[in-house]
Amino acid sequence: MKRLILVIAVATLFSCNNNENKTPATNIKDSVVTKKTNTDDNPTQEKILENEFKNFITVLTSKDKDKIKQLFKFPVADSILNIYLDYAHTISDAKGVITEEAFLKNFDKVCKFWMVDEFASSFKAMQLDSLSQGKEIFYEEPSDKIQPCYKHCSLIFKNDILHFTYGINRNPNFNNKVKPGNGEDENVCDETSIIWEFKFDGKKLVFIRQLAAG
Structure with a gap:
């Protein structure tokens, strides 16, 4: 009889130990799942901004007129949508819209003027994971002495305004073999920049204006 009681006691103790060991594993699993869900449901402002900008680039490089036109609220003042072209006067009316x-x-x-095709790969090369308030992200296309120009892109996010600039600059290391005075144009590279400005309201990017320089 004593031996039977001892066997039952040992079995009960072993069962309790197994239950105690299983409980923490279940809690850890639940905790990990909960943490992952919270991260997905509550992205940071920086992540929202990054995704919004990526979406803008996707729309811009798609060259889909129905998608791109949704960036603007027409009619748009020609001083806000600054398409600096020889035929710009044919796009805006007498009222400047x-x-x-x-x-x-x-x-x-317009897409050709925005140089969408030329800069599609440069846009994708930008490292956007560090985009945050007061930060500047800069990308410069590698160049050598045989290239007269190089491409550049930059992003500055300050006071909730996102400034996006891209364009072409003259390569200071270019080895120009053309001698002055032989009738050739010494200005082998036309510098130009396209500038976009957006307001970030915490949820989405709102278009402010697009400018051109060069």
Whole structure:
């Protein structure tokens, strides 16, 4: 009888120990799942901004006129959507505004002016994971002495305003073999910049203006 009681006591103790060992594992699993869910449901402001900018680049490089036109609220003042072209006067009317109809009619020319094709790969090369308030992200295309120009992109986020600039600069290391005075144009590179400005309201990017320089 004593031996039977001892066996039951040992079995009960072993069962309790097993239950205690299983409990922490379940809690740890639940904790990990909860943490992952919270991260997905509550992204940081920096992550939202990064995703919004990536979405803008996706739309811009798609060259889909129906998607790109949604960036603007037409009619747009030509001083805000600054398409600096020889035919710019044909896009804006006498009141200095660009209508949706005029924008779509000249869409291919506008995309060419924005240099969408030339900069698609440069946009994707930018490291956006460090985008935050007061930060500047800069990307410069590698160049050598045989290239007269190089491409550059920069992002500055300050006071909730995102400044996005991209363009072409003259390569200071370019080895120009053309001698002055032989009739050749010494200005082998036309410097130009396209500038976009957005307001970040914490949830999305809101277009402010687009400028051109060069």
